[in-house]
Amino acid sequence: NAGVTQTPKFQVLKTGQSMTLQCAQDMNHEYMSWYRQDPGMGLRLIHYSVGAGITDQGEVPNGYNVSRSTTEDFPLRLLSAAPSQTSVYFCASSHGRQGAMGFGQGTRLTVV
């Protein structure tokens, strides 16, 4: 039981490049979400999913795409990276809407 596995841990991108942040959980959690953490801003919700095939936007969705084809995986795609997307990204999951949350280890992304 690995919990929430998030990769990569570090990434440097050039402006305009695309990439996918991977998030997988092996706890059969229905709810999964992506957050970005910026200094002085706290954690902000990018996208979330309440089950396979169901996704919705959070507070800061622009520039990011998600899909949820399986219960286990919830990848986050940056289509055309911008310096404003430099941040630390966290994936999280929970069993049920009011379940305790498990977080991935985080991805520190720098866009130059």
Place this chain on the structure above:
Amino acid sequence: KNEVEQSPQNLTAQEGEFITINCSYSVGISALHWLQQHPGGGIVSLFMLSSGKKKHGRLIATINIQEKHSSLHITASHPRDSAVYICAVLPSRGGGSNYKLTFGKGTLLTVNP
């Protein structure tokens, strides 16, 4: 204005002191989470509350739904408790399809030996 306000922003204590971190929110909620993040580290869930009080070791979390307020207490604080403590609320509006958690900006706790 952020829907979730934490106080204080920064807190320095001596080892052994009793610590209180506060979280106030402005919307009706289904649940409130307390999270811990060590410097440069990942995020760990400490508590999920929908009412009353929970205790785990030296940590106690309380919530007052009517007053829209929660507190996290640490008894007999230790340098290893030094971390950022984050409050997050799950709004009750929207039902099961709404999972839009809103976070406070965190409280940086430093416990000196």
